[in-house]
Amino acid sequence: MQNIIDRFISYIIIDTESDPKSSTTPSTLKQWDLANKLVEELKTIGMQDVTIDENAYIMATLPSNVNHDVPTIGFISHFDTTPDFTGANVNPQIIKNYNGKDIILNEEEGIILSPDLFDDLLQYKGQTLITTDGTTLLGADDKAGITEIITAMEYLINHPEIKHGKIRVGFTPDEEIGRGAHKFDVEKFGADWAYTMDGSQIGELEYENFNAAGAVIKVKGKIVHPGYAKGKMINSMYIATEFINSLPELETPEHTENYQGFFHLSSIEGKVEETILQYIIRDHDKKHFEARKEMIQNLADEINSQYEREVIVVEIKDQYYNMKEKVEPVMHIVDIAEEAMKQLGIKPLIKPIRGGTDGSQLSYMGLPCPNIFAGGHNFHGRYEYVPVESMVKATQVICKIAELTALKN
Known part of the structure; x- marks a missing residue:
């Protein structure tokens, strides 16, 4: 020994x-x-x-x-x-x-x-x-x-x-x-x-093991002087918060076990003009895995539809299966x-x-x-x-x- x-x-x-x-x-x-x-x-x-x-x-x-x-x-x-x-x-x-x-x-x-x-x-x-x-x-x-x-x-x-x-x-x-x-x-x-x-x-x-993907969510805002911002400023951090809160609350690592998959927000870097969210997406079931990636993109599309220009850009890359x-x-x-x-x-x-x-x-x-x-x-x-x-x-x-x-x- x-x-x-x-x-x-x-x-x-x-x-x-x-x-x-x-x-x-x-x-x-x-x-x-x-x-x-x-x-x-x-x-x-x-x-x-x-x-x-x-x-x-x-x-x-x-x-x-x-x-x-x-x-x-x-x-x-x-x-x-x-x-x-x-x-x-x-x-x-x-x-x-x-x-x-x-x-x-x-x-x-x-x-x-x-x-x-x-x-x-x-x-x-x-x-x-x-x-x-x-x-x-x-x-x-x-x-x-x-x-x-x-x-x-x-x-x-x-x-x-x-x-x-x-x-x-x-x-x-x-x-x-x-x-x-x-x-x-x-x-x-x-x-x-x-x-x-x-x-x-x-x-x-x-x-x-998990099917795994990484997602980078870039949220674009618009910065102007806060004293004259009415109707002009778009705060990317608020949009990012909406995105985060729209994903299933209990489908995170701290609420899941065994075969249950999750979305994991691993980092945030934010300013008014741009906020970047880093997610990892995990699921043992291949169909559920694909559905999770689709949910991320659909949520971004839904939020984008509320604005005159694209405010969220999603990049998802598969990591392993x-x-x-x-x-x-x-x-x-x-x-x-x-x-x-x-x-x-x-x-x-x-x-x-x-x-x-x-x-x-x-x-x-x-x-x-x-x-x-x-x-x-x-x-x-x-x-x-x-x-x-x-x-x-x-x-x-x-x-x-x-x-x-x-x-x-």
Whole structure:
């Protein structure tokens, strides 16, 4: 267990925050720091065909150790962390034999990780937790996944009695800003299918995710001196407020769960002359997804009809789609992962992802790619933590999937 702790910490102390405003790949130069370290580590443990391209996409091979034909499988994780919260100067705390009570993350600032707010903590009583110090995120999303993949590959190399086919591993930049799969070379990767190790709590196994789009709503006003504005000024912020309030009040992230979709207003920049609204649109059901995009446009058209000129311009771009459509025809790849968990005494939690994953884009690029737990909780913020035992189990799941895939029958 200590080797997993040491490996994980060596990754999370390297700042790899991505930047949505950047046009480069990777979006930040500091992602190269961990990328280059991973390349050397893959070589050190004995992986073959270790490559890193000009965009920091890493691939490596563990050759088959059986004589019969076995499908080539892959395991994929991302090494960037979200720009939602700082990942610089991560100072992890290790809580051994967690007692089920409040954990003081930062005494000086009064930051507490409490089961009163995060009741998932209680299922890890007696285990070893790695938390933040309350001032940064942890980076388990998805450095836990990378830790598990490399540790599993090292274990298989050191235990050749475990039979497996050819295994490919891939590590990507910029997943947190939606670009992790954009420049992933599926043909070069050469796997029949793969798994992203990017889920949350132990047991998660996911092959459904949101259909996703981003919408930019530009509201045009007209500025004149407020003392002489009667009949002349058009305040874009008031029109934007009308637009916001006209969307379904309860179809937002804070009011929805499970398969329920939503409209999420993620940012506003406003002045009298122009206000810009940034929305994300999410729904698991494709028809409902299309209806949500149509509702945005229809609402803009309705408001525009009240003015002599166009005051609202809508730009909607699809981001990714529900991988279910691509995975269901090859459900045996989910069945193998489920069986691997059961054989290891893990209760599979098969549920939809209320978000996206590299796997959704990769599935549409020809690489079916369900998502498996990496163990962390409360991603993207100061309350993030990961039970070490969950990382150990995820490592075992990878090895067991490889073993089950290699069975002749």
